[in-house]
Amino acid sequence: GESVGLHLPTLSVQEGDNSIINCAYSNSASDYFIWYKQESGKGPQFIIDIRSNMDKRQGQRVTVLLNKTVKHLSLQIAATQPGDSAVYFCAEREGSSNTGKLIFGQGTTLQVKP
């Protein structure tokens, strides 16, 4: 069955360091992946997305890497700041789906130490 999971439930980093949050997915038919950030008491906020025909995409301070061979997705945050503290979710969309249905992973809590 489909599943999207994250390797670590909590990641603690020092302010200024780079953070890497990992995600494994099981559905090889998924063709679109998204990272969301959820701060305490708020809804998930879009960070960055990547299609399956790409293996890397960069945004402002964030990079998403996709390795379809091992079905692995990662989010890299450069120069992590206290404001980056949140729960991060990866989500996948099945390629054959025309409903827009997203399957979310369980989330990784990022804690940034000052």
Place this chain on the structure above:
Amino acid sequence: DTAVSQTPKYLVTQMGNDKSIKCEQNLGHDTMYWYKQDSKKFLKIMFSYNNKELIINETVPNRFSPKSPDKAHLNLHINSLELGDSAVYFCASSQRKGRGQETQYFGPGTRLLVL
């Protein structure tokens, strides 16, 4: 000028009651969703409407009934509330524009506590 808004933000009620949660988006999107987030932060899709037509209906008790009066609104009515319904319910919206190209924008959530 919030993009996706939900009311109420907090809802505390007794078991057995019936309650509704409302969602509105001003992004001009044609697709709206309801998600449930449990105490372990796991987010799961419940329903989705595209142009007022139900397109996703996950395995959800039929005590939950969504209703979309127009493209900008998607409400969720819950009958006979149970303790296990306690969770945070998120509304989201997106614009359909080809396979795998839709970003979903989430509302702030409704925190439901059933006593």
